[in-house]
Amino acid sequence: xxxxxxxxxxNFGYNDRLVLKGINLTVPKGSLVAIxxxxxxxxxxxxxxxGGQLRAREGSVEVAGYRLNHISQHDLYVLxxxxxxxxxxxxxxxxxxxxxxxxxQMREHTDLxxxxxxxxxxxxxxxxxxxxxxSLMPSxxxxxxxxxxxxxxxxxxxxxxxxxxxPFAGLDPISLGVIGQLIRRLNDALGATSVLVxxxxxxxxxxxxxxxxVSEGVIVAQGTPDEIRASATPFVHQFVWGEVDGPLPFHYxxxxxQNDLGLRGG
Amino acid sequence: MPxxxxxxxxxxxxDRTLRIVERVGATVAFLGLILAQSGPxxxxxxxxIREIFYAGxxxxxxxxxxxxxxxxxxxLQGHETLQNYGSEQSVGVLVALSLVRELGPVxxxxxxxxxxxxxxxxxxxxxxxxxxxxxxxxxxxxxIARVVAPRFWGGVFSMPLLAMLFSAMGIIGxxxxxxxxxxxxxxxxxxxxxxxxxxRHDIVNGIIKSVVFGVAVSAIAxxxxxxxxxxxxxxxxxxxxxVVSSSLAILALDLVMTxxxxxxxx
Numbered sequence: 001x002x003x004x005x006x007x008x009x010x011n012f013g014y015n016d017r018l019v020l021k022g023i024n025l026t027v028p029k030g031s032l033v034a035i036x037x038x039x040x041x042x043x044x045x046x047x048x049x050x051g052g053q054l055r056a057r058e059g060s061v062e063v064a065g066y067r068l069n070h071i072s073q074h075d076l077y078v079l080x081x082x083x084x085x086x087x088x089x090x091x092x093x094x095x096x097x098x099x100x101x102x103x104x105q106m107r108e109h110t111d112l113x114x115x116x117x118x119x120x121x122x123x124x125x126x127x128x129x130x131x132x133x134x135s136l137m138p139s140x141x142x143x144x145x146x147x148x149x150x151x152x153x154x155x156x157x158x159x160x161x162x163x164x165x166x167p168f169a170g171l172d173p174i175s176l177g178v179i180g181q182l183i184r185r186l187n188d189a190l191g192a193t194s195v196l197v198x199x200x201x202x203x204x205x206x207x208x209x210x211x212x213x214v215s216e217g218v219i220v221a222q223g224t225p226d227e228i229r230a231s232a233t234p235f236v237h238q239f240v241w242g243e244v245d246g247p248l249p250f251h252y253x254x255x256x257x258q259n260d261l262g263l264r265g266g
Numbered sequence: 267m268p269x270x271x272x273x274x275x276x277x278x279x280x281d282r283t284l285r286i287v288e289r290v291g292a293t294v295a296f297l298g299l300i301l302a303q304s305g306p307x308x309x310x311x312x313x314x315i316r317e318i319f320y321a322g323x324x325x326x327x328x329x330x331x332x333x334x335x336x337x338x339x340x341x342l343q344g345h346e347t348l349q350n351y352g353s354e355q356s357v358g359v360l361v362a363l364s365l366v367r368e369l370g371p372v373x374x375x376x377x378x379x380x381x382x383x384x385x386x387x388x389x390x391x392x393x394x395x396x397x398x399x400x401x402x403x404x405x406x407x408x409x410i411a412r413v414v415a416p417r418f419w420g421g422v423f424s425m426p427l428l429a430m431l432f433s434a435m436g437i438i439g440x441x442x443x444x445x446x447x448x449x450x451x452x453x454x455x456x457x458x459x460x461x462x463x464x465x466r467h468d469i470v471n472g473i474i475k476s477v478v479f480g481v482a483v484s485a486i487a488x489x490x491x492x493x494x495x496x497x498x499x500x501x502x503x504x505x506x507x508x509v510v511s512s513s514l515a516i517l518a519l520d521l522v523m524t525x526x527x528x529x530x531x532x
Contacts, residue, residue: 080406091401108407
């Protein structure tokens with residue numbers, strides 16, 4: 001199986017602060033891969049590097065044969081026509097209706113007649129169960145519905161690679177299950193490849209093929225969902241089973257309590 | 267010690283000046299970017315028409331009402347001053363020249379910056395904060411071409427029309443006060459105005475000014491929105507900066523253009 005995404009020896013940082021260190025990661029075609037880790041561990045940065053929103057300092061990021069380190073704007077836009085991305089809170093265009101949001105890319109990138117765009121848009125909305133809301137504005141949707149519409153928009157041109165940035169954040173349990181199932185189903189139905197950045201362990205382990213665990217900018221563990229569940233790595237164990245204490249302590253490092261409270265030691 | 271304080275003061279002034287020059291340079295560079303990516307705005311002129319509606323048509327009430335009041339005040343003040351010299355019949359000339367040369371373009375541009383400029387900045391800033399611009403980038407659609415350029419041209423086309431309407435309403439206001447209320451001769455009001463107002467030197471120069479103000483306000487408003495930090499505080503700061511910078515730019519450009527126009531551009 002060939003890889004659609006290949007990252008090797010990647011280092012990336014903001015100013016002097018290194019956020020990702022020595023990352024090596026591959027995403028085979030047709031698979032659904034999750035990148036997991038705590039908030040601020042660098043997983044969204046990694047997704048932005050795959051989407052070409054950020055450029056690597058050292059190492060290489062290759063997507064669909066394009067090396068993104070020094071890619072031109074033109075080539076990046078050519079590549080992005082083959083990508084779809086679901087943003088954390090949907091990022092629907094608030095001045096366009098649900099229908100126009102989903103039809104947006106078809107109108108921008110194709111010369112399809114409006115009648116065909118209409119059929120395709122309604123089919124995309126039907127795939128996420130929301131054909132009935134096509135005339136509503138994004139402000140009239142619930143969080144879960146907005147996420148599903150954004151998913152329909154992200155898959156509007158049948159992308160080869162779909163990137164998901166925290167697709168489960170802030171959803172109720174039912175919407176969470178629906179979005180999870182849609183991600184898996186759309187990946188398989190479209191023959192696409194997906195990269196999912198999340199910290200929702202239980203939901204994502206149900207749907208993904210492979211998991212990379214990132215902590216403090218390095219990949220600390222990787223494997224299939226079963227291997228991750230059975231992992232003996234202390235950090236992974238704490239993360240998967242939601243334990244309060246472990247390698248990641250409950251208390252953030254600080255000076256001694258009596259110093260902060262202005263008490264003198266006896 | 268006093269020397270050190272003086273040096274610190276000089277350094278602060280230098281620092282501020284450099285930052286202002288840098289900001290002006292960045293705005294001009296952004297204007298170049300907009301012009302380079304304006305093709306789609308003219309190919310799909312509906313996008314610009316939509317912005318003319320939001321920036322221009324929706325500013326009509328404030329422009330027309332303000333124009334009426336300004337004209338009325340000019341009629342009152344003009345009559346009061348001119349009657350000391352026995353030339354109150356020339357009040358129409360004073361009202362018309364003040365409006366078409368200066369007050370029409372300048373006051374309508376100041377009102378436009380507060381009403382439409384701030385709205386453009388807030389809208390683009392909020393689109394950035396909610397990742398709508400990033401989503402567009404990920405769909406291989408340039409936000410400059412699709413979001414910024416139509417708003418810029420909408421502002422540029424609206425501004426001279428609003429300035430002309432402002433001046434027309436002002437003349438009606440001056441007429442109401444001077445002729446209808448005070449009793450200046452109707453024929454003298456219009457005939458003296460017709461004889462004194464020159465199409466090329468007064469009306470066309472006024473239109474040139476309003477086009478330049480339209481470019482300045484629209485460039486500042488879109489730049490501030492596009493560069494706004496993606497937070498609530500960032501967007502509110504950008505909106506304030508749009509109104510302040512636009513107002514200063516309008517007054518400074520007016521001084522320069524008036525100097526050239528009175529000299530006949532040579």
